[in-house]
Amino acid sequence: MSQPLLEFDRLRVDFDLPNGTVTAVKDVSFTLRKGETLALVGESGSGKSITSTAVMGLLPELARATGTIRWHGGSGDENLLTVNRKRLRAIRGNEISMIFQEPMTSLNPMHRVGRQIREVLHKHTPLRGNNAYLRVVELLEQVGIPEPKRRIDSYPHELSGGQRQRVMIAMALACEPQLLIADEPTTALDVTVQAQILALLKDLQARYGMAILFITHDLGVVRHLADSVCVMQHGEIVEAGATKALFQAPQHPYTQMLIDANPSGHKAAVPDSAPVLLTAQHIGVRFPITKRLFGPNRYFEAVKNIDLTLRKGQTLGIVGESGSGKTTLGRALLRLVKSHGNIHFDDIDVGQLDRAGMRPLRSRMQVVFQDPFGSLSPRMTVGEIIGEGLRVHQPLLRRAERDDQVIQALEEVALDPAHRHRYPHEFSGGQRQRIAIARALVVKPEFLLLDEPTSALDRSVQMTVIKLLRDLQQRHGLTYLFISHDLAVVRALADEVIVMRQGEIIEQNDTQSLFNAPRETYTRELMRAAFLDSPAA
């Protein structure tokens, strides 16, 4: 066994808030050895990110850390919580570097990427001028940026999310650190990009022999990458061990729950005799890219010539990566964005209707959005949010009757109706998504557009929302159009799946056949990247 590199001994982090002290991390002890990959796993709020930022002395101002974090990477061993600022700055970016969850915002938007990498070299190495330039090019090449000599002069916004994360990695590796802390580095990326970044990290680790402290909520990633795992819950490590042993025989109930939290179950297909609820033909959506004073505008074709049919009681899943047009297609079907083509809902030609004509249909087709934090008005109580649809569609309803229906809707989504006078910020992410579903259900729709309704939620919370959606479908015979980038969730909920890429349908089949025998290379790639090919998933 190799030598210890980083040792946590009873790390504790408290936040001194105006209304008392909150303990975010309690008695965390573990050891990371040279060249090893250790994963800190947990759901949001478990304290895993706080633990990792304590290493670099990057804790928020209100935080107070006690205990020790021993670092053996320098000349002697030292406690990172007590070293002086100068020494800490010499460690940061040099002996220990860090990459973050948010590739879109972690780079300075006003500096060219080459300059941002060169800055690390200037700080920690004697490389200057052309030598520094050559090293930056070499680093960009190593992290797989195409045409590094041209890209060195790009601004971050000119790169894709995956490329920005590669630049972050190049910056982190510039001084060949002994430890790389990776805080959810692939969470914000598409699955195929995630797979590329993980492979890159593994490859670079082998080349540089560095240790990796990997913070993630994604057990699929852990299984493929980590040598050992620490599972965190409520600021404490509840279980630790070698990855293989831990996955085979999890001891703690929370670990078991995390491992079992993969969406399971299947939906039976509706018979072909089921009546058709919605048909769409030749649907296309385009957005102007440039508006020019003279000459024609140029357009971006977000959705190209798509046909689909939904039968009553069906769940049609649409999967695809960001930019594939799946959300735009969903919105076009509900006439939330302008499109061309024909849409029929229950034999009504939706395309012929004006705004007022659409209104009675709106109560029959409802939508639940991805972001449970942004899609509920923070200034309205939950009761008002849910009741608003009733005010519009059933204006003659008396207040008491409306209140009854709001209570009923909340009961349907298993929330306490007594909480209807509270505001959205008083609820957790999962509860907010239930509120969003109740808001859609209260007007008794037949068709629900679910746009990534589980993507912002922890796996264990996802499970309960999926179960809820399933129950509601059975109880009310609802028809779903389920949009997601998460193949595991789609597999559990949909009876038919469409795979989209660059605005087009690549593959369409019933769920079983599509997942058992994908025809297209791209579909297979998506499934491999989502770790759906691994036996235990």
Added chain:
Amino acid sequence: MLSYTLKRLLQAIPTLWIVITLSFFLMHLAPGGPFDGERQLPPEIEANLLASYGLDKPVWAQYFTYMGNLLQGDLGPSFKYKDFSVTELVAQGFPVSLELGMWAIGLALLVGIPMGVIAALKRNSTVDYMVMGTALAGVAIPNFVIAPLLALVFGVFLAWLPVGGWNDGHWKNMILPVVALSIQQIAYIARMMRASMIEVLGSHFVRTARAKGLSEIAVIFRHALRPAMLPVISYLGPAIAGIITGSVVIEQIFGIPGIGRYFVQAALNRDYTLVMGTVVFYGALIVLFNLIVDLLYSALDPQIRYDNE
């Protein structure tokens, strides 16, 4: 960039047209006329005067005449300053106002930005509360209160500086009006700078900069300052326009021969052409400064490019 500039200038035409038209008719709605003095003029002389300036015609006809002349760049003669055209008066007063305004804006940036940055770095400390308290007072006290107070203290009691006059822009004459003009702007800029600096210091790329091992000075000057200044830059357009129009009061108090003083006197005298001339000029100025600021903004922020080609 060129096509964007052109587009913005074209868009300014309807804006200016609305401003001009509204002011024209509002001005004629106001009671009184340019030749109503203390002493009643004999009716035949007044009729002659009105006829010679075209004021005997219906208002809409005057409007079309005015617009026609304006399109040819002719702002007309002043009714009160005989022998001067409005263009001459504006050309005389504007350089003075501009000089005053630019010094004031320069001072406001020079003092306001560091104040905001220091407050942000020491946030929720005594320093922060003192800086922000001063700034709040600066916002709250109008400049027509500050100006006479400054003149009283530094001009009368201490007798360090002249209480008024321009003296061809001697620096001693400029200090008090420049300070009086800039105090409110300093306060605004400091408050804005503090808020945006706090936001930027909490951003992900500043965390990245710290994680690279950079010193706090490098983090602030190399990474945080420029993005934090963007809101201040976008405020500069209206601020410059505001400072030049705001100098109406200051110029009056300190007796400075700028364009602002003409504006007030022209309005009181019903000197129609001079009022219109200053309105047109101010309007064009505001449009122009806003455009300059937007172009500057795009030069500072690489994410904003006005042409995709």
